[in-house]
Amino acid sequence: MIEQNYHNQKVFLTGAASGIGFCQMKTYLAAGAEVVAVDVQEIDYESDRLTKIQADLGQKEELDALVNQLSARVEAFDIFLNTAGVLDGFQPLLNQDQATIDQVLSINLQPAIALTQAVLPKMIRQGHGILVYMASIAGLQAGGGGAAYTMAKHALIGLTKQVAFDYAKDGIRANAIAPGAIKTAMNAADFAGEGKIAQEVAKQTPAQRWADPQEVADLTLYLTSPQASYMNGTVVTLDGGWTLGH
Numbered sequence: 692m693i694e695q696n697y698h699n700q701k702v703f704l705t706g707a708a709s710g711i712g713f714c715q716m717k718t719y720l721a722a723g724a725e726v727v728a729v730d731v732q733e734i735d736y737e738s739d740r741l742t743k744i745q746a747d748l749g750q751k752e753e754l755d756a757l758v759n760q761l762s763a764r765v766e767a768f769d770i771f772l773n774t775a776g777v778l779d780g781f782q783p784l785l786n787q788d789q790a791t792i793d794q795v796l797s798i799n800l801q802p803a804i805a806l807t808q809a810v811l812p813k814m815i816r817q818g819h820g821i822l823v824y825m826a827s828i829a830g831l832q833a834g835g836g837g838a839a840y841t842m843a844k845h846a847l848i849g850l851t852k853q854v855a856f857d858y859a860k861d862g863i864r865a866n867a868i869a870p871g872a873i874k875t876a877m878n879a880a881d882f883a884g885e886g887k888i889a890q891e892v893a894k895q896t897p898a899q900r901w902a903d904p905q906e907v908a909d910l911t912l913y914l915t916s917p918q919a920s921y922m923n924g925t926v927v928t929l930d931g932g933w934t935l936g937h
């Protein structure tokens with residue numbers, strides 16, 4: 692039976708205002724955790740165990756301020772969920788200027804590195820910590836995003852594996868989730884009008900549907916449970932079988 696009692700567990704989560712991050716936030720709060728949640732948008736949810744921080748992680752000054760805030764924190768987090776991210780319009784490299792590439796990397800990759808460096812030392816000192824990075828099928832192969840997005844997600848998987856490799860001896864576990872088609876606000880353009888793009892994506896997926904973000908949150912809850920204690924440096928694909936045929 693999967694352990695779903697997260698009382699006295701402290702969770703740090705990015706990208707909490709909508710989509711996967713919002714479902715993760717509600718799921719961990721429902722399981723009893725204390726959650727510090729970050730997003731560039733206002734987080735429309737209330738709980739006496741929820742601390743909300745509004746910050747644009749793509750802006751170096753705001754990211755640095757958050758890193759300093761976390762570094763000054765006395766208590767360690769038990770769980771870090773790196774979920775914030777943006778798409779890049781599925782554009783190939785020659786269609787992307789340097790500003791676009793920098794923006795995607797500044798949101799999808801740099802905060803994961805900086806925030807890991809901020810929370811990891813205290814996790815090591817307390818002898819345990821779990822990190823879950825939100826990767827993508829675009830982190831496993833081409834075709835799941837544009838050039839910048841694919842580069843960022845591949846790098847995020849590299850970060851996951853190296854953190855797991857280097858710090859497993861210190862009680863640290865780091866895993867990644869590689870979602871496929873998840874119905875969130877980030878993919879709203881695919882459902883615009885008659886939703887033909889969304890329909891085509893569903894047809895290309897063996898499961899013949901998009902996933903609900905709650906399915907990703909439920910997988911996250913498993914990865915941070917005691918039952919997943921031997922999983923480390925793993926990338927778990929959640930794509931309805933999409934990568935089987937691509």
